[in-house]
Amino acid sequence: MQGGETGQRIELAHRARRRLQRVAERTRQRIRGVPIRLAERASGLPVPPPRLLHAIGNSEDPTWFLQGGRWAAEDIRNAVGRHGMPMEEVGALLDFGCGVGRVVRHWSRLAASGVEIVGTDTNPAMISWCRRHLGFSLFAVNSLDGRIDAPDARFGLAYALSVFTHMGEARQRHWMTELRRVLRPGGLLLITLHGDAYRDGLSPVLRDQYDRGEMVVVGTDREGSNDCAAFHPPGSLATGLAEGWEILEWHPQAARGNPVQDVYLLRRPIESGAERLRTAMVG
Numbered sequence: 001m002q003g004g005e006t007g008q009r010i011e012l013a014h015r016a017r018r019r020l021q022r023v024a025e026r027t028r029q030r031i032r033g034v035p036i037r038l039a040e041r042a043s044g045l046p047v048p049p050p051r052l053l054h055a056i057g058n059s060e061d062p063t064w065f066l067q068g069g070r071w072a073a074e075d076i077r078n079a080v081g082r083h084g085m086p087m088e089e090v091g092a093l094l095d096f097g098c099g100v101g102r103v104v105r106h107w108s109r110l111a112a113s114g115v116e117i118v119g120t121d122t123n124p125a126m127i128s129w130c131r132r133h134l135g136f137s138l139f140a141v142n143s144l145d146g147r148i149d150a151p152d153a154r155f156g157l158a159y160a161l162s163v164f165t166h167m168g169e170a171r172q173r174h175w176m177t178e179l180r181r182v183l184r185p186g187g188l189l190l191i192t193l194h195g196d197a198y199r200d201g202l203s204p205v206l207r208d209q210y211d212r213g214e215m216v217v218v219g220t221d222r223e224g225s226n227d228c229a230a231f232h233p234p235g236s237l238a239t240g241l242a243e244g245w246e247i248l249e250w251h252p253q254a255a256r257g258n259p260v261q262d263v264y265l266l267r268r269p270i271e272s273g274a275e276r277l278r279t280a281m282v283g
């Protein structure tokens with residue numbers, strides 16, 4: 001009995017110490033971030049408040065926020081360019097699950113060149129911050145299962161960085177269909193997913209499931225938040241999430257802006273006349 005009580009006390013002490021360490025780390029990040037925040041504010045585009053940074057990346061570090069967003073924007077530009085579509089020619093682009101504009105903030109020149117930039121997210125506080133500070137783009141809140149408020153074939157490019165990583169399978173399929181609707185035929189979709197880098201951290205049962213080539217999702221009662229995590233065995237994409245898309249590129253663990261995630265570049269196929277007719281008749 002006494003041993004049990006002692007054990008409980010030790011466990012409580014450990015937990016308290018871990019909590020203190022987390023608070024100390026957050027405080028260190030806030031202090032280190034002050035000069036960067038002041039410089040960004042002076043340049044006219046402030047860094048979002050620490051609680052919003054934490055909500056997207058479990059970190060309040062503005063250096064990560066700025067550098068990671070810059071890398072992600074560069075990688076998107078390069079990926080699109082490799083397929084003969086310069087960013088300046090996408091017409092309109094969609095940042096699905098844009099969070100607090102970590103990537104959008106790097107598109108101000110692109111917007112000035114005439115590209116329409118749209119960001120959507122389920123989190124109203126993030127969208128409200130984006131609307132206040134990233135006036136060169138349009139932002140909208142979407143519901144977890146809803147639609148994107150845009151007509152068919154509006155965008156030449158869409159991307160979703162670390163968004164499908166936080167949804168159950170049914171919702172992922174729903175959003176792939178919706179993204180396909182708003183992309184024009186031939187339009188590109190870049191997504192980042194948790195892949196093999198996370199395999200060894202799964203429980204034995206989930207690891208077996210992953211090794212059978214099935215998507216694994218944990219925390220399904222918290223879909224849309226970082227407490228829900230989805231893991232995609234690379235081989236599962238063609239017959240799973242990306243069924244009906246052309247898979248143009250797959251780069252394991254290459255998402256510089258979203259560390260240790262796999263990058264997939266997909267294309268909405270251009271339907272032939274016969275296919276268009278069949279789709280219209282089925283519809």
Ligand SMILES: C[S@@+](CC[C@H](N)C(=O)[O-])C[C@H]1O[C@@H](n2cnc3c(N)ncnc32)[C@H](O)[C@@H]1O
Nearest residue numbers: 056097098099102121122123144161162163224
């Ligand atoms: C890990 S954060 C990444 C944010 C942003 N893409 C980035 O890389 O900075 C995941 C984001 O996806 C958003 N999200 C999750 N489910 C969503 C959904 N069904 N529709 C739109 N946004 C969603 C969350 O609110 C959150 O902002």
